Amino acid sequence: MKKARLSPWDIAWLVFAALYFLIPLYGTAEFSLETGVGKYGIDAYQHVIGDTSLQQIDFKDTFPLSLKLAVATVILSIVLMVPTVYWVHLKLPRVRQIMDFVATLPLVIPPITLAVGILQLFQAGSQQSRGPAQVLVADPSSWLLSGPQILALSYVILGLPFTYRSLDAGMRAIDLKTLTEAGQSMGASWFTVLWRVILPNLRFAILSSAFLTVTLVMGEYTMASIMLFNTFPTFMFVVTTGGDAHQGAALAIISLLLTWAALLGILLLGRKSGRRDTQIAGAR
Amino acid sequence: MANLELRGLQKRFGEVVALRNLDLGIETGEFVAFLGPSGCGKTTALRIVAGFERPDAGNVLLGGKDITDLPANRRDMGMVFQAYSLFPNLNARDNVAFGLRVRKVAAAQRTKRAGDLLDLVGLSSAASRYPHQLSGGQQQRVALARALAIEPRVLLLDEPLSALDAKVRVQLREEIRRLQTQLGITTLFVTHDQEEALSISDRVVVLSQGQIEQVGAPTEIYGNPLTAFVAQFVGTMNRIEGSALPSSGIITAGGTRLPAQAARDWRENERVLLLLRPEAIEVMLGEDESSPVLAGTVKSQIFLGSVTRLYVATEVGELMVDLGSLRALSCPVGSMVALRWKPEAPRLIGLAPGSNGHQSPPGQSMPGPAIAETAGRS
Numbered sequence: 001m002k003k004a005r006l007s008p009w010d011i012a013w014l015v016f017a018a019l020y021f022l023i024p025l026y027g028t029a030e031f032s033l034e035t036g037v038g039k040y041g042i043d044a045y046q047h048v049i050g051d052t053s054l055q056q057i058d059f060k061d062t063f064p065l066s067l068k069l070a071v072a073t074v075i076l077s078i079v080l081m082v083p084t085v086y087w088v089h090l091k092l093p094r095v096r097q098i099m100d101f102v103a104t105l106p107l108v109i110p111p112i113t114l115a116v117g118i119l120q121l122f123q124a125g126s127q128q129s130r131g132p133a134q135v136l137v138a139d140p141s142s143w144l145l146s147g148p149q150i151l152a153l154s155y156v157i158l159g160l161p162f163t164y165r166s167l168d169a170g171m172r173a174i175d176l177k178t179l180t181e182a183g184q185s186m187g188a189s190w191f192t193v194l195w196r197v198i199l200p201n202l203r204f205a206i207l208s209s210a211f212l213t214v215t216l217v218m219g220e221y222t223m224a225s226i227m228l229f230n231t232f233p234t235f236m237f238v239v240t241t242g243g244d245a246h247q248g249a250a251l252a253i254i255s256l257l258l259t260w261a262a263l264l265g266i267l268l269l270g271r272k273s274g275r276r277d278t279q280i281a282g283a284r
Numbered sequence: 285m286a287n288l289e290l291r292g293l294q295k296r297f298g299e300v301v302a303l304r305n306l307d308l309g310i311e312t313g314e315f316v317a318f319l320g321p322s323g324c325g326k327t328t329a330l331r332i333v334a335g336f337e338r339p340d341a342g343n344v345l346l347g348g349k350d351i352t353d354l355p356a357n358r359r360d361m362g363m364v365f366q367a368y369s370l371f372p373n374l375n376a377r378d379n380v381a382f383g384l385r386v387r388k389v390a391a392a393q394r395t396k397r398a399g400d401l402l403d404l405v406g407l408s409s410a411a412s413r414y415p416h417q418l419s420g421g422q423q424q425r426v427a428l429a430r431a432l433a434i435e436p437r438v439l440l441l442d443e444p445l446s447a448l449d450a451k452v453r454v455q456l457r458e459e460i461r462r463l464q465t466q467l468g469i470t471t472l473f474v475t476h477d478q479e480e481a482l483s484i485s486d487r488v489v490v491l492s493q494g495q496i497e498q499v500g501a502p503t504e505i506y507g508n509p510l511t512a513f514v515a516q517f518v519g520t521m522n523r524i525e526g527s528a529l530p531s532s533g534i535i536t537a538g539g540t541r542l543p544a545q546a547a548r549d550w551r552e553n554e555r556v557l558l559l560l561r562p563e564a565i566e567v568m569l570g571e572d573e574s575s576p577v578l579a580g581t582v583k584s585q586i587f588l589g590s591v592t593r594l595y596v597a598t599e600v601g602e603l604m605v606d607l608g609s610l611r612a613l614s615c616p617v618g619s620m621v622a623l624r625w626k627p628e629a630p631r632l633i634g635l636a637p638g639s640n641g642h643q644s645p646p647g648q649s650m651p652g653p654a655i656a657e658t659a660g661r662s
Contacts, residue, residue, distance in 0.1 A: 182369040186383035200373035
């Protein structure tokens, strides 16, 4: 196949698009490294990561917490959504429309509404108030509210649009019914089919949903702040507003680099799984 | 007792009746084809046997044991699907070994068995290739090896050749038959292609509208169709409406007398449909002195390789006549030809007066529903 050649217009447009993203990034990076007029160093980075005396919250506590929340959210989302989407595709295709609708709700409902709603529901539950939903959640609610675990559960809802869309697209791309039946005719149980046949073929869909979820959790401020948890984004906010603006810029760059690292990780994993896709010459 | 028995199977999908009371017994080692047009219920029957569908009524028995409620993964039935069904994440060897892995067969043993089976289907050199690196025919061969790897009690083939090109299709169907004979495995084969069904099966089950029209050996189905549907669906038939004259073994159609020995079994002037294969009609050339049955004009020809099909306009309508391609050279389009056939060649199917329904001749039972088709080429 002939390689497509870029015209000068193509190149000009690409440069324009690149500059649109790169100039603010460069500005932030330069600002984070600035230590005085015409002087540069990594002081802001050292302070923001190492200095625990500045604020009540620090990087060493908030970053691992956000990372843990991200991992927990990814695991919960996958455990909940993979079997659900699989079953809907396979057995309840009519429910797909409802799923499509439900999966868009977290995008439509503002996180602040969601956070207030969750808090009210669980606080009411913990106080043993009336109503079946409150009674139902009465027991676990105090445990849920006692730590940041409630955030992971909330983030599963926030990430639902991304998780659902990725898995839905992944499952549409393979012949789910035939693969499932082929597995069953070989003697495999539902679980074995899901584990050995479906999951390996959804690898990229799961990875991309995981990536989107991680970036969502690493950047989510509203819910964490309203529920009074000190996560990485709330730390960023405190640093930016209450401390040194250079340190705020340094945190933004750290956050960006970590996001890129996650993206790179997913790309590498995807490439590893896609390597066997290379066509062997003369196979056909 | 048959190895696999289907007893009174019924299945509806909403308003659509897919199967009405299907009864069939299949012996051990037998190769049975379900043949019929789309929507006749053949795939539904196969899926019920596989355990992917549950019948609304009726039972499936394997070796005398009722397996109707047994889940698909516990039926020990290997299946090859119409769609390419190899697991994309596994290479050919691992695909074949999948069922053995599920059965917790030791790694060395399953690798050996997968290798043997790939060898059996002629793909030992492709063991490390992934499905997308294999052609359609190769993928279906691997799927066949995978289905055979678990030593299934029944092999189910759901139109496995329909996605392949013509040449590969013929090769693979012969290979399937060779393997089936070699392994002596009970096989159910679903197809809408009559040539496929007739060429490799021990018995053919012709289905229409969820019911069995006829069950028999391929030669029986082709040579002695019991219903108008079977006659029309299997092979090509000329159809001429007429009235029986039993005393002289003749059918009269619009004043033309057509020899049909079978007319002797029918009542005087009973309305019948005469069915005649194109290859049963002879074209008389100059040297032949016997009397012709019909005269006609060649309207068109279709070259089919060793034979050429002539479309001949006669006074009873247009008839298809298959002629050796060399002989067909002497019957160009526009030429006049004389046609004849042996009196025992035509099949007769009854037409009830004032209706389109077909009936069996007096004293002869004919299964299947009344066929709502009017006479064809006349």
